[in-house]
Amino acid sequence: MPKIRVLFTSLLLAACALAVQAQPPSPAPLPPDPNAAKAQKLLDEMVQALGGERWLNQQNRYTEGSIAAFYKGKPTLGTTPFWAWTTPTVERIDLTEKKHDQQNWVQLYTDNQCWEITYRGKRAMNPKLCRAYVRDRDHSIEAAVKIWMKNPKTLLMYDGQRLVERHLADKISLLNDRNDAVEIDLDVQTHLPLRRSWQWHDSVYHDIDTAVEEYDDYHAVDGIATPFTITHFENGEMTGQRFITNALYNVPVPPDWYNLAAIIARAKH
Numbered sequence: 038m039p040k041i042r043v044l045f046t047s048l049l050l051a052a053c054a055l056a057v058q059a060q061p062p063s064p065a066p067l068p069p070d071p072n073a074a075k076a077q078k079l080l081d082e083m084v085q086a087l088g089g090e091r092w093l094n095q096q097n098r099y100t101e102g103s104i105a106a107f108y109k110g111k112p113t114l115g116t117t118p119f120w121a122w123t124t125p126t127v128e129r130i131d132l133t134e135k136k137h138d139q140q141n142w143v144q145l146y147t148d149n150q151c152w153e154i155t156y157r158g159k160r161a162m163n164p165k166l167c168r169a170y171v172r173d174r175d176h177s178i179e180a181a182v183k184i185w186m187k188n189p190k191t192l193l194m195y196d197g198q199r200l201v202e203r204h205l206a207d208k209i210s211l212l213n214d215r216n217d218a219v220e221i222d223l224d225v226q227t228h229l230p231l232r233r234s235w236q237w238h239d240s241v242y243h244d245i246d247t248a249v250e251e252y253d254d255y256h257a258v259d260g261i262a263t264p265f266t267i268t269h270f271e272n273g274e275m276t277g278q279r280f281i282t283n284a285l286y287n288v289p290v291p292p293d294w295y296n297l298a299a300i301i302a303r304a305k306h
Contacts, residue, residue, distance in 0.1 A: 076193035076209045079223055084182060086228040088261035095261065097124045099288040102281040109274060125179065127295045141304045145297060146170055154300050176219045176235040181211055190214035201231040202251060229255055229262055247272055259286045
């Protein structure tokens with residue numbers, strides 16, 4: 038019996054060894070994609086040009102200036118002054134400097150909800166305008182860096198160089214796991230964003246729409262590069278511009294500054 042047990046053990050070990058030898062070798066790891074590596078390098082340079090850790094860790098941004106609206110490329114009704122406080126999750130825009138009259142007008146954007154508040158109370162913003170705001174926020178430079186780039190399923194692509202408003206630019210595309218994309222053009226000299234663009238499927242007309250935002254007149258504010266002129270296009274037509282006259286970062290605000298009920302209460306007084 039001991040000899041039979043030893044023989045059985047030897048045969049079993051030999052069979053295991055043959056099975057291991059018969060397994061195909063593990064595939065060699067794929068070499069890094071040089072195109073994706075170049076896109077990553079350019080995006081890292083963009084972050085540093087914007088302000089590095091200061092830009093990445095900003096708690097909020099305050100801007101003031103004026104907004105101009107356009108229809109079919111032509112301005113409508115002049116410009117409207119604005120005062121805006123923006124955080125990573127919510128934005129408040131005041132469209133009047135006076136706080137105690139019947140012209141008080143505040144817009145509040147939080148999650149996927151958009152509100153307008155006046156002395157009459159609150160009302161939901163036009164759904165089309167709200168959807169446009171959410172798309173813009175979800176395809177912003179901040180979202181591309183802080184959300185898209187952190188997803189390992191996002192593909193980074195370097196698409197070569199082209200001219201953007203008479204500036205030579207490096208074009209980078211980010212494609213996420215939902216087949217959604219945002220394109221960013223960076224000035225080859227400064228590495229600052231000159232333009233970003235994104236597309237979406239129109240649920241009414243079933244076609245593809247394209248939005249483009251261009252950045253100009255950068256100023257260093259608290260160590261952060263800030264564009265003071267922002268121009269928005271849809272399907273090739275200019276639809277709006279923001280002209281910033283002052284900007285600050287990490288501005289202290291009251292605890293209820295973004296609270297809808299508190300804004301309504303202030304607007305009614």
